[in-house]
Amino acid sequence: MKKKVIGVYAPANAAHIWFEEKYLFAKKQLEDMGFEIVEGNLVKDKRYQGYRTASAKERAEEMMELIKNKDIDIMMPVIGGYNSGSLLPSFDFDEIGKSQKKFFGYSDITAIQLAILKKTNLKPIYGGSLIPTFGEYEGISPFLKNTLDNLFFKENYTLEEPEFYSNKLLNAFTDEWKNKKREYIKNEGWKILNEGETEAEVIIANIDTLVSLLATEYVPNFKGKILILEEMNATIDSEERNLNTLKLSGVFEGIKGLIFGKPEVYDDRNSDLEYIDIIKEVLGKRDYPIIYNFDCGHTIPSLIISQDSLLSLKANHKTGIKVEILKNSYINS
Structure with a gap:
């Protein structure tokens, strides 16, 4: 081959x-x-x-x-x-x-x-x-290998949470990335902001970069989609501004579901507010399922997802969260 x-x-x-x-x-x-x-x-x-x-x-x-x-x-x-x-x-x-x-x-x-x-x-x-x-100096993790195997070879599969994750930067300007073992944190799991069930094609975007593209000819239509948003450096004042810009631009209108990834770095700017607090404040009440603390973005390990894949999102406080790829666009396009 x-x-x-x-x-x-x-x-x-x-x-x-x-x-x-x-x-x-x-x-x-x-x-x-x-x-x-x-x-x-x-x-x-x-x-x-x-x-x-x-x-x-x-x-x-x-x-x-x-x-x-x-x-x-x-x-x-x-x-x-x-x-x-x-x-x-x-x-x-x-x-x-x-x-x-x-x-x-x-x-x-x-x-x-x-x-x-x-x-x-x-x-x-x-x-x-x-x-x-x-x-990563530790090599290809089992989670990354499984993520790639699913992406390359499976038409449908369930997205799984890693048991542990890391948001601790290792300095690559020095030998720290080789000499210091990466620090991992027990994953608290994906969390529900708004219950519900939905099924739609998914679009994934970095919040800061998406905001920089608004009002240009290069932004697809998000209506009828499930939107996954992730951020590297979530400083709360800039996140309030970015999320409000997306809200005023209509990005959160007409979508079928919303997922927020874990930020790699979070800074509350002495506000004592959690990341989810500013998300709640800006979004207000919505009629579609919303989950957060998702593992797609800058934390390690992270899910790799083909855009426009058909995704199922089920969020229920009693039965938990289930996220599935029903039709993987990597092998269906």
């Missing part, structure tokens, strides 16, 4: 240069899993402009060059960061759609994923950036 080929590009931060050893480690882990890696020209040539590799146009050209390579099956960013949205005006969406490639990524890569959802028939995959997902 032909090896699956991953095209690696840097649409945002230049983490493959900042954390070169971790980048090479992650790349080797994917190769050991049986993938072949093809680097984009900016990654391969180690182009560098501090917070990014090159101009937005050059970063878009790197991505489009990989997309035109017919040997490449999967597109994967080295990491997220900031400013992937800057690439969107330079994309050839007809070419992207024709490529039928699988686009992985999360966080700032939300910008690329939502634009592809809006402009093509492709279904990107939320999760799976090279360095943060495959650069």
Whole structure:
């Protein structure tokens, strides 16, 4: 069987240069899993402009060059960061759609994923950036392996909570990421804000990145969907602003369900408010099921979900929470 080929590009931060050893480690882990890696020209040539590799146009050209390579099956960013949205005006969406490639990524890569959802028939995959997902020095966890097996091979499956999770950053500018064991926390489990049952296609997005795209031509219609929202750095004052912006923009109207992921970092700004408190305050009363503390986003390990998959959400205080993929768009598109 032909090896699956991953095209690696840097649409945002230049983490493959900042954390070169971790980048090479992650790349080797994917190769050991049986993938072949093809680097984009900016990654391969180690182009560098501090917070990014090159101009937005050059970063878009790197991505489009990989997309035109017919040997490449999967597109994967080295990491997220900031400013992937800057690439969107330079994309050839007809070419992207024709490529039928699988686009992985999360966080700032939300910008690329939502634009592809809006402009093509492709279904990107939320999760799976090279360095943060495959650069764990402990290796590929059983949870990640199971998540990938479900994604790649199963048409329907139940999404499971990890028993433990970590939101403790390990410094990759030093050797800490290799020398210090990651600290894990007992998972409190997914929690219910609003009971109910629903079934719909799912869209996953990073809150901060979604807000930066509002009122542009690159945002798909959320009506009739289940929406999963996640955040890396949830400082409560900025979260109130972001959530209120989504509310005023109508994002929470007409959806069929809402799921909030665990933030990697939470700062209550001396308010004594929990993350869920500001969610409740901004959302008010809703007639669809809402759960939170979900494991999709920046905490480790994290679920990887193909956008527009048909998802079932059941939330009941007596019987608990059940989240299922009824039709996996990774193998049905």
